[in-house]
Amino acid sequence: ICIFAYRFSSMIKYNISFQNPHKHFIDFTLSTSTNGEDYLDFQLPAWRPGRYELGNFSQNIYNWKALDKESNPLKFHKITKDLWRVKCMGKNEITISYSFYANHLDAGSCYLDEFQLYINPVHCIFYIPNRISEKYELKIDAPSDYTIASSLEKNKNILIGKNFDEIAESPIICSNTIQNDSYTVDNITFHLWFQGPCSVDWQKLKKDFSLFTSAQIKHFDSFPENEYHFFFQITPYPAYHGVEHTKNTVILLGPGSEIMNEKYNSLLHISSHELYHTWNIKAIRPIEMYPYDYSKENYFRTGFVAEGVTTYMGDLMLHKSGVTSWQEFLKTQNQNLERHLMNYGRFNLSVADSGFDSWLDGYKLGAPNRKVSIYADGALCMLMIDLEIINFSEGENSLNTVMNELYTNFAQKKIGYSEEDFKNICLKYGGENIIKIFDNHVYGTKNYVPTLKNQLQHIGLRLKDKKNPSLSAQFFGFLGLFQDKKIIIKKVEPNSEADKKHIAPEDQITKINGKEINKPLNEILKGCEKEVYVTIKKKFTEKEIKLTIGNYFSLKEIDSVKLKNTKQIRNFNFWIS
Secondary structure (H helix, E strand, O other): OOOOOOOOOOEEEEEEEOOOHHHOEEEEEEEEEOOOOOEEEEEOOOOEOOEOOOOOHHHHEEEEEEEEOOOOEOOEEEEEOOEEEEEOOOOOEEEEEEEEEOEOOOOOOOEEOOOEEEEOHHHHOOEOHHHOOOEEEEEEOOOOOOEEEOOOEEEOOEEEEOOHHHHHOOOEEEEOOOEEEEEEEOOEEEEEEEEOOOOOOHHHHHHHHHHHHHHHHHHHOOOOOOEEEEEEEEOOOOEEEEEEOOOEEEEEEEOHHHOOOOOHHHHHHHHHHHHHOOOEOOOEOEHHHOOOOOOOOOOOOOHHHHHHHHHHHHHHHHHHOOOOOHHHHHHHHHHHHHHHHOOHHHHOOOHHHHHHOHHHHOOOOOOOOOOOOOOHHHHHHHHHHHHHHHHHOOOOOOHHHHHHHHHHHOHHHOOOEOHHHHHHHHHHHHOOHHHHHHHHHHOOOOOHHHHHHHHHHOOOEEEEEEOOOOHHHHHHOEEEEEEOOEEEEEEEOOOOHHHHOOOOOOOEEEEEOOEEOOOOHHHHHOOOOOEEEEEEEOOOOEEEEEEEOOOOOOEEEEEEOOOOOHHHHHHHHHHHO
């Protein structure tokens, strides 16, 4: 590793390089003045904004060193798992060097191989806690034919960030295979970067992206930034993940061969979702995250706003802009409803409490039936609130009115909003019935179905029964994953046939009717009439049991009614127009 020393004031300078990309280690040197301090603390973030769980990124740090400007070693020790303290008494400048293991590819990670250098700086760039507002300079030593894609100010291979917050929010992709184009809406340039194997239909892409971008800007009356970047990491295998940032997003999607056909709607939905985050969570931010504390959990209960509103509005904006059909939009709402009804955690933790607990067990399935999703369940709550506002205001206001007020009165004034702020604004535009939705569903665990049924009547829609497409769920009350000629149980409905026969998550089904499993469960069960014999393997036992067909994991779906009255027609048209 080469050590670079600089003479400067009020700036932290980084050199970023790599030597053997197949080993996945990125080399970093950080140089800074000491400002006469006897010691300096160097903090690596413990989490990244946009994912409300601890990331423990420091587990990937290797060969951490501290040197003076003559390359003499300085004493240091760790204060916490991701905070280093360096003794620098009598030194004017010091340099930190280390390597970071980058061998995980998703929308919020770091990755290095022979084809690209991909960095999310919040994983691997240090800040000095009492100098977090200091300017950064990142010099990237990469092959001369590599393009450097970033939303940071750029001068050749040098990137400038005005403070650590901007650095943390600015992913970097360096490659000689990256594809690039752009479109303009309201004099704002939106850059499209594609890294990975895919053939992009730029004309189709820019037309659709321009439409939903324009619709979102119109609803907020302005855009928070002067430019925006979509960074697409395209894989040859199935993938779906997005991470929002202040003026950009990274989206992981695959396989690349399906991006412009089978996966195109997925591309649209995740892109609209991430763009909406530019307002909601990056600009309209909870008071608990104003400012971010990167060193520990930032507990908050408004995940139903951050992700619930965004999930709902991202899909709605695609339909409002004419990019997706009514049937496609309805499909997204029914997917949210199915996720809700398939999760018995809805009777244990509210969506607000589940969001708070993301800091506890992250985004994993966790203990069975413990919590719900701030995405799907949050979106359903926001659908109910939106329809109540529309009906109460007789088609004059909507959830978008609420978000506009949050943007104007909080985001544009650089202040965070509280739970009560959001609730009171919804009450202001939606009347007293809004309180019931908050009490029963946002903060409570009451059955969503009666309320949702009532709200849908405002726009001439209804709920109807739907058979579960998973036959194992429908017949016996369990969901399983087909893997290596066995079924791994993932969900069991309480008091179902499977539950009564003592089947539980992580049990394995090794045989059905005495035969090895060599095809998906639906194909095996489609001819089943009354019962089936399954061989269940637990950690210490294996036995055959009989399962008798019943009706479990019942689902419902949103559907139209044949006749709408005048009020329903008005509300419906206001909702989707």
